[in-house]
Amino acid sequence: MNRLCVHTITTKPLSVEECFRQYPPRGVAGITIWRQALEGRDLPSVKRQAADAGLDIVSLCRGGFFPATTDAARQSAIDDNLRAIEQAHAIGAPLIVLVCGAVPGQSLVESRKQITDGIGSVLAAAEHAGVKLAIEPLHPLYADNRSAVNTMRQAHEICDALGSPKQLGIAVDVYHVWWDPELEEQIKHAGRTGRLDAFHICDWKTPTVDLLNDRGLMGEGCINIREISEWADEAGFKGYREVEIFSDKWWGEDQAFFLDQIASRYSQTYS
Amino acid sequence: MNRLCVHTITTKPLSVEECFRQYPPRGVAGITIWRQALEGRDLPSVKRQAADAGLDIVSLCRGGFFPATTDAARQSAIDDNLRAIEQAHAIGAPLIVLVCGAVPGQSLVESRKQITDGIGSVLAAAEHAGVKLAIEPLHPLYADNRSAVNTMRQAHEICDALGSPKQLGIAVDVYHVWWDPELEEQIKHAGRTGRLDAFHICDWKTPTVDLLNDRGLMGEGCINIREISEWADEAGFKGYREVEIFSDKWWGEDQAFFLDQIASRYSQTYS
Numbered sequence: 001m002n003r004l005c006v007h008t009i010t011t012k013p014l015s016v017e018e019c020f021r022q023y024p025p026r027g028v029a030g031i032t033i034w035r036q037a038l039e040g041r042d043l044p045s046v047k048r049q050a051a052d053a054g055l056d057i058v059s060l061c062r063g064g065f066f067p068a069t070t071d072a073a074r075q076s077a078i079d080d081n082l083r084a085i086e087q088a089h090a091i092g093a094p095l096i097v098l099v100c101g102a103v104p105g106q107s108l109v110e111s112r113k114q115i116t117d118g119i120g121s122v123l124a125a126a127e128h129a130g131v132k133l134a135i136e137p138l139h140p141l142y143a144d145n146r147s148a149v150n151t152m153r154q155a156h157e158i159c160d161a162l163g164s165p166k167q168l169g170i171a172v173d174v175y176h177v178w179w180d181p182e183l184e185e186q187i188k189h190a191g192r193t194g195r196l197d198a199f200h201i202c203d204w205k206t207p208t209v210d211l212l213n214d215r216g217l218m219g220e221g222c223i224n225i226r227e228i229s230e231w232a233d234e235a236g237f238k239g240y241r242e243v244e245i246f247s248d249k250w251w252g253e254d255q256a257f258f259l260d261q262i263a264s265r266y267s268q269t270y271s
Numbered sequence: 272m273n274r275l276c277v278h279t280i281t282t283k284p285l286s287v288e289e290c291f292r293q294y295p296p297r298g299v300a301g302i303t304i305w306r307q308a309l310e311g312r313d314l315p316s317v318k319r320q321a322a323d324a325g326l327d328i329v330s331l332c333r334g335g336f337f338p339a340t341t342d343a344a345r346q347s348a349i350d351d352n353l354r355a356i357e358q359a360h361a362i363g364a365p366l367i368v369l370v371c372g373a374v375p376g377q378s379l380v381e382s383r384k385q386i387t388d389g390i391g392s393v394l395a396a397a398e399h400a401g402v403k404l405a406i407e408p409l410h411p412l413y414a415d416n417r418s419a420v421n422t423m424r425q426a427h428e429i430c431d432a433l434g435s436p437k438q439l440g441i442a443v444d445v446y447h448v449w450w451d452p453e454l455e456e457q458i459k460h461a462g463r464t465g466r467l468d469a470f471h472i473c474d475w476k477t478p479t480v481d482l483l484n485d486r487g488l489m490g491e492g493c494i495n496i497r498e499i500s501e502w503a504d505e506a507g508f509k510g511y512r513e514v515e516i517f518s519d520k521w522w523g524e525d526q527a528f529f530l531d532q533i534a535s536r537y538s539q540t541y542s
Contacts, residue, residue, distance in 0.1 A: 104477040104493040108450065141412045143450035144477045144493045150450055179379065179414035179421055206375040206415045211479055222375040222415045 004266050005030030005058045005240035007200075008037040011255045016046065020053040022256060026263040030058040030240040033091065035084065043090035050091070058240050059171075059198060060084060060093040063133065065101035066118030067111040067148065074114060077101070081122045089129040095197055096126075097171045098135050102148040111148035116158050119168065127167045134171035134197045135159070139179075141211060152177060152186035159195055169197030172232065173244065175204060175215060178223045184231050191235025199232050200244045201225050201269075213246045218265040225269055241266070275537050276301030276329045276511035278471075279308040282526045287317065291324040293527060297534040301329040301511040304362065306355065314361035321362070329511045330442075330469060331355060331364040334404065336372035337389030338382040338419065345385060348372070352393045360400040366468055367397075368442045369406050373419040382419035387429050390439065398438045405442035405468045406430070410450075412482060423448060423457035430466055440468030443503065444515065446475060446486060449494045455502050462506025470503050471515045472496050472540075484517045489536040496540055512537070 006028050008019050016037040023031060031050060038046060050057050063084040068074045081096075088096050100115045102108065119133065126133050135155040138147035149155055155170045162168060170190050177183050190196040203221030208214045218225055229241060243262055250258050277299050279290050287308040294302060302321060309317060321328050334355040339345045352367075359367050371386045373379065390404065397404050406426040409418035420426055426441045433439060441461050448454050461467040474492030479485045489496055500512060514533050521529050 107495065108452070139412070140410065140450040144475055144479075151452070154452060179411040181379070181422070181425060204415055208415075208482055211482060224378065 001027040001263070001267065002029050003239070003241050004028050004263070005032055005056070005242040006259070006262060007032045007034065007061060007242060007244040009034045009061065010243055010245045010262070011258065012251050014255050016041065017049065020049050020055060022259055023055060024053050026259045028055070028259070028263070030056040030242070032059045032061055032242050032244070033057060033093065034061045035087065038087065038091070043087060047091045056240070057091055057093045058242060059095040059097055059134070060088040060091065061097045062099045063096045064098035067101045067103045067106060067114040069103060069106065074118065078118055078121045081118070082125050085122065085125050085129050085131050088131045093131065095132045095134055097198060098133055099138060100135060100147045100149045102143060102145050104144050108143060108148040112154065112158070115148060116161050119158065120162055123162065123165055123167055132167055132169055132197055134169045136171035136173055137176055139176040151180055151182070152190065153182060156186065156189060156193070156195070159193070164193065166194075169195040171198035171200065172196065173200035174223050174225055174228050175200070175202050178204065178228065183228065187228070187231045188235050191237065196232060196235055196237045197239070198242065199229070199237060199239060200242045201229070202243065202245045210248065213248045215245045215247050217245060217250065217261060218243070218269045229270070272298035272534070272538065273300050274510070274512050275299050275534070276303055276327070276513040277530070277533060278303040278305065278332060278513055278515040280305045280332065281514055281516045281533070282529065283522050285526050287312065288320065291320050291326060293530055294326060295324050297530045299326070299530070299534070301327040301513070303330045303332055303513050303515070304328060304364065305332045306358065309358065309362070314358060318362045327511070328362055328364045329513060330366035330368050330405070331359040331362065332368045333370050334367045335369035338372045338374045338377060338385040340374060340377065345389065349389055349392045352389070353396050356393065356396050356400050356402050359402045364402065366403045366405055368469060369404055370409060371406060371418045371420045373414060373416055375415050379414060379419040383425065383429070386419060387432050390429065391433055394433065394436055394438055403438055403440055403468055405440045407442035407444055408447055410447040422451055422453070423461065424453060427457065427460060427464070427466070430464070435464065437465075440466040442469035442471060443467065444471035445494050445496055445499050446471070446473050449475065449499065454499065458499070458502045459506050462508065467503060467506055467508045468510070469513065470500070470508060470510060471513045472500070473514065473516045481519065484519045486516045486518050488516060488521065488532060489514070489540045500541070
């Protein structure tokens, strides 16, 4: 259980203060904080509260969304990522997860170029703040408007194109990559290159009734979560296993009950 | 317009006889017939009616669904594919499109092995009937329960594993493969290997509100249909461009109006 982390979005109905109260009694050791959970908060105070609760802040979600059709909109995205880096630094989050972005109708090749340029523009600020950036490849299902980076191979290519900066890595989310025939090989490559920086878990339900908010709790679906986790660990990953579930169904349940289920399914997955 | 083909499922509310009446006046030259449209019909009569309407029967949809957890269920799938081959022969369809299948929770590697074995079991019958089989890679969105073959590369690997039989090729559907960074290269490879046997078009809408039945008419979404079509043509493809749209929205419209829209959007796409 000492590797169990939960994303605040997973328990969206709870405020960040309620997350600090309700996560630790279930054995949750880490927390990844979504930026909307920080709205109106004093950031140094959030950092203190997490420490007081005994929770490691694992990462800040999320930066990215670099592609756009105008220079002004691309600069605005870069500015927003610079703000995210400041926020991460202020709460003591060592990592920002990047959902890279895409523009419907713009070629994926052009979007990936803009993503590479965008990340390149904020790397120095990230290094200065001591914050790492992790490219999260998103399922091809989201290639239209959320991310033109849809495989680990593409994430590696962006790291390569930027000269493999120490500040840049990859966030593996089983939901997005479980189908990829190259997955094991690409995870191993991430280990060898020191890019394996975050590991997100949830499950793929059959049927999935909503493209965004019908992710499953571990065991509710078909993903070989345990096996993929072992590939990551064999590649040298020692970080948290972060439960990131977007689910209208689970958000509609009592969140204390949901957290009990998360802890129990986590234990079953890794027992 | 002489390369425009429409799938009967695209105009699901119409009987196959109504398709024969309504397609030709819009300039539709080919028809791909779904098996459910044949229920209760005399197959040689369907063949004659298509010829009388001046419509080429382009393919029969669909075979496949080979993976299963028991020997009996896998044999049952093989038997069903043998029936599909007989049906295709009876209506004069030169090709059967294979949606290869997947079983939630069974590893994709095992499912691909069962798919390869399944196709291998029916190749001789296909050859004897003069019917080709085309593996249709499905979007990774469907890797849980519809197809463990999610890229053209995987389709090629199955063709290779079976010794590149003349009877086996690939059906490219832009909806399923548009996101693939290897797409152009894999289409070229399909051309070189003589495997480029079918080409399906529709569009990817943003947002997509249903995982199965919210495909767009050409131009309603973000897919670079024209560019992908040119890659296919440059690879030597001279066949039909088959409009295959599953859409609760369009099925709810007057189908004569929908067919007018299909013809008009097809012309715009390729003008």
